[in-house]
């Protein structure tokens with residue numbers, strides 16, 4: 001009897017794919033890894049994911065896409081690891097912080113990179129100050145101490161945010177002279193959370209490094225103007 005292969009289709013630059021990579025590492029899932037060149041996708045890849053995006057995953061002969069679906073799949077494959085909290089309200093709050101971070105931190109950041117110039121800097125940092133002030137409240141609502149969103153339990157919420165945060169930090173460090181966000185330094189719980197997710201082994205080990213990220217971003221956007 002042949003055993004169907006478990007294959008993870010990924011790209012090192014992709015923050016969505018890193019979410020799945022972190023979750024698979026956390027649950028210790030054995031799989032083959034196939035790196036997809038996003039600028040020159042192999043024609044067979046549309047049979048795996050007709051949208052042509054990474055991440056996707058083949059398990060038990062079936063193909064599944066979407067990063068957060070894959071994180072939840074990892075949780076369902078090994079619920080004892082506890083990537084999702086047991087309490088339904090905490091699950092909803094974990095999903096909410098991912099949405100919030102995406103629309104209030106990641107979106108302004110992408111906007112800033114796509115029109116990367118000095119006169120847009122203040123608008124960008126103002127947006128992040130507002131976002132991190134609210135994030136501080138969301139974190140304190142969960143727990144007065146970290147290092148993770150829920151407190152001591154590492155979860156979906158951290159996985160959903162971390163890969164975007166690391167790439168954003170790479171741009172702050174290497175392109176913006178180590179830009180500091182006032183609200184991050186003002187709120188210890190926010191700072192502890194961001195340090196907590198940055199130093200989690202599964203997150204560090206699935207991140208390709210600041211220099212690599214900046215090299216690829218330079219191909220996507222004109223980052224030389226600043």
Ligand SMILES: N[C@@H](CCC(=O)N[C@@H](CS)C(=O)NCC(=O)O)C(=O)O
Nearest residue numbers: 014015016052053054055066067068
């Ligand atoms: N909603 C998807 C987004 C995935 C996504 O946008 N991946 C990008 C790379 S970061 C991609 O594969 N782009 C290639 C393309 O759109 O052709 C998820 O969460 O997995």
